[in-house]
Amino acid sequence: MKSSVRPTGRRATLSAILTLAWPTIVEQAMGTAVQYVDTGMVSSLGTQATAAVGATNTVNWLIGSTVSAFGVGFLALISKSLGAKDTDTAKKAASQAVLVTLIVGLLFTILPLALSSVVPIWMQVKDDAVRSLASRYFFILYTPMLARAATTIFGTALRAAGDTKTPMKVGILVNILNVILNFLMIYPTRPLDLSFTLFGWHVSLPAFTMPGFGMGVIGAAVASAISFLVGGGIITAALFRHPLLSPEKITLKPDMNILRPCLRISFPNMLQRFATSLGYVVFAAMINSLGEISTAAHTIANTVESAFYIPGYGMQTAAATLAGNAYGAKDPQKMKSLAAMFIPLEMILMAFSGLALFLLAGPLMDLFSNDPSVIALGTTVLMMVAVSEPVYGFSIIVEGMMMGVGKTKRPFVYNIIGMWGVRIVGTYICTQLLHMDLIAAWGCMIAHNVLIFVFFLIAYIRGTWNPLHQSKAGVSLAK
Numbered sequence: 001m002k003s004s005v006r007p008t009g010r011r012a013t014l015s016a017i018l019t020l021a022w023p024t025i026v027e028q029a030m031g032t033a034v035q036y037v038d039t040g041m042v043s044s045l046g047t048q049a050t051a052a053v054g055a056t057n058t059v060n061w062l063i064g065s066t067v068s069a070f071g072v073g074f075l076a077l078i079s080k081s082l083g084a085k086d087t088d089t090a091k092k093a094a095s096q097a098v099l100v101t102l103i104v105g106l107l108f109t110i111l112p113l114a115l116s117s118v119v120p121i122w123m124q125v126k127d128d129a130v131r132s133l134a135s136r137y138f139f140i141l142y143t144p145m146l147a148r149a150a151t152t153i154f155g156t157a158l159r160a161a162g163d164t165k166t167p168m169k170v171g172i173l174v175n176i177l178n179v180i181l182n183f184l185m186i187y188p189t190r191p192l193d194l195s196f197t198l199f200g201w202h203v204s205l206p207a208f209t210m211p212g213f214g215m216g217v218i219g220a221a222v223a224s225a226i227s228f229l230v231g232g233g234i235i236t237a238a239l240f241r242h243p244l245l246s247p248e249k250i251t252l253k254p255d256m257n258i259l260r261p262c263l264r265i266s267f268p269n270m271l272q273r274f275a276t277s278l279g280y281v282v283f284a285a286m287i288n289s290l291g292e293i294s295t296a297a298h299t300i301a302n303t304v305e306s307a308f309y310i311p312g313y314g315m316q317t318a319a320a321t322l323a324g325n326a327y328g329a330k331d332p333q334k335m336k337s338l339a340a341m342f343i344p345l346e347m348i349l350m351a352f353s354g355l356a357l358f359l360l361a362g363p364l365m366d367l368f369s370n371d372p373s374v375i376a377l378g379t380t381v382l383m384m385v386a387v388s389e390p391v392y393g394f395s396i397i398v399e400g401m402m403m404g405v406g407k408t409k410r411p412f413v414y415n416i417i418g419m420w421g422v423r424i425v426g427t428y429i430c431t432q433l434l435h436m437d438l439i440a441a442w443g444c445m446i447a448h449n450v451l452i453f454v455f456f457l458i459a460y461i462r463g464t465w466n467p468l469h470q471s472k473a474g475v476s477l478a479k
Contacts, residue, residue: 013341018320023277024159032307035105041182042220049217052133054092056119058284060141062277063108067149067272070100071156073262078160078245079324086328087244089258091279093156093238095247096258101153102210105146112142133217140221147232154239159317160324161245166238174231178223185219187212261406268412269403279419286431288442293371294438295379298366304382308357311349312393315342316400323404326476332468339401339460346393357382381442388446391453398456402465410464414455423448 042053073095081089100364106404112119116139120131151174157165213219240246287298317341326334365375399411426444430436456465463469 005091007188010337010341013337014345014451015346016322017315017341020051020159020162020164020318020321021314023164025311025318027164027171027319028310029307030172030175032310034179038182038220041186042217045186045216048127048130048133051125051127051130051273052137052217053220056134056413057139057280058277059112059119059138061280062274063112064148064152065128065273065277066151067104067108068156068275069266070104071153071266072269072403072405072408073264073266074100075156075160075320076265076324077258077262077406078157079321079404080328080406082161082270083325083328084330090161090245092255092258092260094242094245095251096255096262097153097239098247099252099254100259101149102146102347103250104153105149108149109142111143112141112145116142131186137217137221139334140218140225144225144230144232147229150182150232151228151235154235157245158235158242160321161242162321162325163242164317167235167281168232170235170238173234174227177230181223181226182471184211185213185215185223187219188214188334197277199386215304265403265406265408268408270411272408272415274418276419281422282424283427283441283445286427289440290431290438290441293377295372296369296371296374297365297381298438298441300365300374301382302376303368304361304364304378305357305385308353308386308389311353311390312346312396315346315349315393316396318342318403319346319397319400327405327467330468332466335466335468339398339466342397342401343394343460346397348392350389350393350396353393354386357389358386361386377438380439383448384439384442384444388449392449394455395452397450398460398465402459405467407465410455410459418448418452418455422451 031278042049054200074093077093078090081087081093109418119137119138120134125131125134138453151170155170158164158166187210189212190210191207192210194205195203195207285296323335323336326338362375362379363376365382369375369378402408402411423444426447430440430444434440459465
């Protein structure tokens with residue numbers, strides 16, 4: 001696929017958007033589906049196993065989002081360079097991405113392995129058996145961190161070059177391999193009967209003996225680690241075979257002409273992700289104080305809701321890439337036409353997603369819980385947040401286009417104010433001082449989303465999101 005899509009009309013623009021967006025949507029949908037299956041497999045082992053795997057989830061998200069932030073800088077530089085038909089800079093950026101991947105991958109291998117025994121303690125795991133199991137699970141999960149960093153950063157570089165299909169294929173392969181290995185590693189050798197009943201018809205299939213290693217939670221970690229290694233190796237090979245990104249020569253010497261603008265873009269995004277993840281920890285802690293019913297309803301509702309954001313974030317990747325291309329081509333009209341196409345398309349898409357969430361909230365909660373109180377509370381908060389999906393979609397697209405042109409400072413400020421000034425403070429007042437329930441906490445979360453929408457709407461109307469708004473010549477990428 002060519003790196004820079006240059007639409008000449010609305011139909012061509014729409015085609016470019018969908019070509020870039022659908023592989024990312026499929027990749028994220030597959031990842032979410034596998035996460036559900038993964039959770040179900042581990043949950044079948046009992047509460048202790050589930051607690052051990054879930055004990056370090058917040059730390060996993062924090063590390064993963066930090067690594068992803070490095071990719072944002074390369075996304076902006078590569079998409080801009082290829083939009084300007086400057087393949088030499090794009091190749092140099094890919095070469096420096098290898099250097100950054102080595103540094104980041106090794107750093108986040110050494111630190112987690114060294115701290116694996118204390119991370120469960122930091123996460124307030126009280127049970128000694130769960131703490132020990134969580135520590136071993138965490139250690140194994142971060143052994144292949146170099147491969148995981150390669151998958152994240154190199155995948156972002158390929159998407160910046162317009163190739164969203166390769167990361168999708170790698171993601172699907174990794175997820176399928178993970179499920180197969182989970183099936184083999186987690187459970188012991190046992191007889192399986194695959195007979196089933198469908199619409200009143202009983203289908204009989206012969207039973208057979210399914211081999212297995214019976215490693216439980218440790219088996220789940222080993223399965224994930226092997227899958228990460230395979231994915232990292234394939235995505236690395238894909239980067240080196242790419243016609244526009246394959247580095248002509250790899251040098252481990254830092255090129256500050258490349259790294260400086262990349263890091264200037266990545267750093268605010270990294271701070272944003274770190275502060276946001278910390279906010280999620282505080283938010284979850286306050287909800288946990290409301291009791292088991294609220295905690296269960298919140299956890300399940302979050303899991304359900306995440307699937308309905310997939311179309312929005314898939315479109316965000318396309319928005320970032322195409323905006324970067326337009327910026328590199330110094331084409332202000334193209335930038336405006338992209339925004340005019342992306343924003344209504346995204347809001348319509350998220351409106352349908354919100355409607356589906358509103359209608360399916362109860363049945364989906366019922367899939368994950370058999371407690372009527374949990375189902376009722378979770379259904380209520382999901383129906384509430386479903387109404388705000390379209391405005392959230394607007395924020396996703398404008399933020400994506402700002403990332404594509406290297407403007408990461410404003411989104412950082414917007415998200416910090418929304419998370420800490422509205423969600424955290426509001427939830428503290430509602431739950432801790434006024435003793436209100438989960439509905440009030442989710443109301444604060446929705447208020448956070450609405451405020452972010454207002455910030456991005458003002459930026460869009462004023463044109464501050466667009467570096468080509470006032471000057472056809474454009475401005476520095478790092479601005």
